[in-house]
Each structure stands twice: as C-alpha cells, then as structure tokens.
Amino acid sequence: MRKIVFLDRDGTICEDSDYLDDFRKMKIFSFSYDALAIIKNKGYEIYVITNQSGVAKGKFSLEEAENQKKFVLAYFNREKKLIEDYLYCPHHKEGVVEKFSFECNCRKPKTGMIEKINTLSEIDRKNSYVVGDKLIDIELAVNLGVNPVLVLTGYGNEEQKKIMEKDYNVLIFNNLLDFANSII
Ligand SMILES: [Mg+2]
Ligand SMILES: [Zn+2]
Known part of the structure; x- marks a missing residue:
C-alpha cells in the first residue's frame, strides 16, 4: 500500500494568481521546497493535482500549461525527485476553446x-x-476516501467557512510546511 500526498498547486505550493499565463511569473511559496522534502523524507509519494481550466477558457494555451508543469517539476525535482508526477485538468464545461470545453471527469x-x-x-x-x-480539494479527498487537509494560504481563509458548514473531518494548517511537520 502506498502512502500518498496529493497536492493542489495554486494557493497551496504557489500563490494563486488567477489564470497565471506565464510560468516565469509563478510565485512558489518560500517554504514549499522544504515542505515537499519533509513529506518525501517521511515516506510519502507526492503528486500535484491541479485544475487549469484557463486552457478551456482561452486564458492561456495548452503549451503554456505544459510549460508550467515543466517549471514546477524542474523546481522541485532539481536535487532529488520530490514530485512523482504533475497532473492537470485543462477542461471546463463552459469554456470557449471547443476542444477543451466539455464536462470531463x-x-x-x-x-x-x-x-x-x-x-x-x-x-x-x-x-x-x-x-x-x-x-474542491476537500471534496476530492472525500471522494477518494483519504484525509482532507485545508491550508489557509491562497483562498484557504475564504473557503474555510464554506468547508466548516459541511461535515467533513478536515485537518487545518496555516500552510503546507506546518502540515509537513505534523504528519508522521
Ligand atoms: Mg488551490
Ligand atoms: Zn478535465
């Protein structure tokens, strides 16, 4: 059995810049590298799982989404492989780019x-x-049957109220580094 930490990208490992359209402008939080190294050292596999509907919405190209993926992998895997893989969803049912505009799963x-x-x-x-x-991250955890964790970076503070109204058993941390330090 594999212990896995699935990480959101925007607001969790980097600032949420609302449809970032240039990977060179991505602002990775200063603590994120250490956080991932700690998680990896504790024996977890790490995957980044991110919705990038900006592709469907015509805010940036699929090529740019690929560049962002490469940038993140190069940043975190520069010394040892911290991230196993980075998966993103380019779709949105109300997009404008036909190829990506549908209800995906x-x-x-x-x-x-x-x-x-x-x-x-x-x-x-x-x-x-x-x-x-x-x-949506909390609900992904619920759908997978794994532990849901909310970080208060990005939209975390704003989303907290909405999340607490539901009866999920959510762990809450100020940021990803606090989470990394707390798990066994
Ligand atoms: Mg996010
Ligand atoms: Zn999709």
Missing part, C-alpha cells in the same frame, strides 16, 4: 486525474492526504 473534485495514475486500489487511505486551499 478529471476536473477536481472528480477523481479522474488520480485514476489516470492507476493507484486507486493501492492507496493507503488512512495514511494518505489531499492538501489544498479550496472546497
């Missing part, structure tokens, strides 16, 4: 991106987490 909180890495039956659910700053 990979957009969080759906589990399609994770099914792609084909680990569903192997996940050690008790010891795995989805960490993010939005309700």
Whole structure:
C-alpha cells in the first residue's frame, strides 16, 4: 500500500494568481521546497493535482500549461525527485476553446486525474492526504476516501467557512510546511 500526498498547486505550493499565463511569473511559496522534502523524507509519494481550466477558457494555451508543469517539476525535482508526477485538468464545461470545453471527469473534485495514475486500489487511505486551499480539494479527498487537509494560504481563509458548514473531518494548517511537520 502506498502512502500518498496529493497536492493542489495554486494557493497551496504557489500563490494563486488567477489564470497565471506565464510560468516565469509563478510565485512558489518560500517554504514549499522544504515542505515537499519533509513529506518525501517521511515516506510519502507526492503528486500535484491541479485544475487549469484557463486552457478551456482561452486564458492561456495548452503549451503554456505544459510549460508550467515543466517549471514546477524542474523546481522541485532539481536535487532529488520530490514530485512523482504533475497532473492537470485543462477542461471546463463552459469554456470557449471547443476542444477543451466539455464536462470531463478529471476536473477536481472528480477523481479522474488520480485514476489516470492507476493507484486507486493501492492507496493507503488512512495514511494518505489531499492538501489544498479550496472546497474542491476537500471534496476530492472525500471522494477518494483519504484525509482532507485545508491550508489557509491562497483562498484557504475564504473557503474555510464554506468547508466548516459541511461535515467533513478536515485537518487545518496555516500552510503546507506546518502540515509537513505534523504528519508522521
Ligand atoms: Mg488551490
Ligand atoms: Zn478535465
């Protein structure tokens, strides 16, 4: 069984810049590298799982989304491989770019991106987490049956109220580094 931490990107490992359209402008939080190194050292596999509907909405190209992926992987995997893989959903049912505008089954909180890495039956659910700053991340965790974690960076503060109204058993941390330090 595999212990896995699924990480949201925007608002969790970097600032949420609302449809970032140039990977060179991505602002990765200063603590994120250390946080991922700690998580990895504790024996977890790390995957980034991110909705990038800006592609469907015509805010940036698929090529740019690929560049952002490469940038994140290069940043975190520069010394050792901290991130196993980075998956993103470019779709949105109300997009403007026809090719990407439909109701997909990979957009969080759906589990399609994770099914792609084909680990569903192997996940050690008790010891795995989805960490993010939005309700959709919490609901992804619920849909997978793993522990939901809210960080208060990004939209975390704003989303907290909405999340607390639901009866999910959510762990809350100020940021990803606090989460990394707290898990066993
Ligand atoms: Mg987010
Ligand atoms: Zn999708």
